[in-house]
Amino acid sequence: EAQVTQNPRYLITVTGKKLTVTCSQNMNHEYMSWYRQDPGLGLRQIYYSMNVEVTDKGDVPEGYKVSRKEKRNFPLILESPSPNQTSLYFCASSPETGTGRQPQHFGDGTRLSIL
Amino acid sequence: DQQVKQNSPSLSVQEGRISILNCDYTNSMFDYFLWYKKYPAEGPTFLISISSIKDKNEDGRFTVFLNKSAKHLSLHIVPSQPGDSAVYFCAARRDSNYQLIWGAGTKLIIKP
Numbered sequence: 523e524a525q526v527t528q529n530p531r532y533l534i535t536v537t538g539k540k541l542t543v544t545c546s547q548n549m550n551h552e553y554m555s556w557y558r559q560d561p562g563l564g565l566r567q568i569y570y571s572m573n574v575e576v577t578d579k580g581d582v583p584e585g586y587k588v589s590r591k592e593k594r595n596f597p598l599i600l601e602s603p604s605p606n607q608t609s610l611y612f613c614a615s616s617p618e619t620g621t622g623r624q625p626q627h628f629g630d631g632t633r634l635s636i637l
Numbered sequence: 638d639q640q641v642k643q644n645s646p647s648l649s650v651q652e653g654r655i656s657i658l659n660c661d662y663t664n665s666m667f668d669y670f671l672w673y674k675k676y677p678a679e680g681p682t683f684l685i686s687i688s689s690i691k692d693k694n695e696d697g698r699f700t701v702f703l704n705k706s707a708k709h710l711s712l713h714i715v716p717s718q719p720g721d722s723a724v725y726f727c728a729a730r731r732d733s734n735y736q737l738i739w740g741a742g743t744k745l746i747i748k749p
Contacts, residue, residue, distance in 0.1 A: 564742055565737075629680050
């Protein structure tokens with residue numbers, strides 16, 4: 523089954539404790555992206571990747587890191603999480619190099635709570 | 638500054654009637670628009686899209702209308718069904734870097 527898989531689905535942690543949210547897709551997609559969803563703000567892009575070893579900042583990259591060492595994986599790293607990073611996070615992938623016309627396929631989300 | 642606005646946080650419609658969801662944008666350089674649907678505890682799924690060179694696109698029960706002069710698009714669902722109850726997001730593509738700007742979403746409730 524074609525899918526985008528995020529782990530963990532839920533996480534409660536404390537300020538400053540490094541964490542990684544994994545994202546994996548099995549559709550051989552070139553483009554991958556991370557979003558955060560906050561009430562009243564919709565989805566905001568954190569980072570995106572057009573291909574392996576190619577990543578770029580989205581609209582809200584501060585406090586986050588990503589890497590794209592393999593095509594299928596695009597982990598999101600919070601080196602020193604803070605309470606303002608409490609949010610619902612989505613990973614997405616798309617078959618083409620991010621022109622925006624091809625629909626993105628989303629994971630089911632990761633709810634992070636930073637205390 | 639929200640460039641894509643969905644001003645109705647929620648909308649309630651009787652089953653079988655038409656649902657109309659609205660989206661306004663401020664940036665005239667947006668050239669492609671998409672609607673996504675989201676159920677609780679799931680990620681958004683693509684519904685329908687429209688290019689800025691068109692004013693209407695139809696797919697089954699779903700039709701999207703684009704009014705460029707008013708910077709307004711709408712999604713019509715006819716007839717509305719219980720399974721349409723979800724949050725609907727409007728997204729616009731920036732022609733400069735092809736990234737999407739998303740609205741805050743409208744929660745659609747279909748009443749039996």
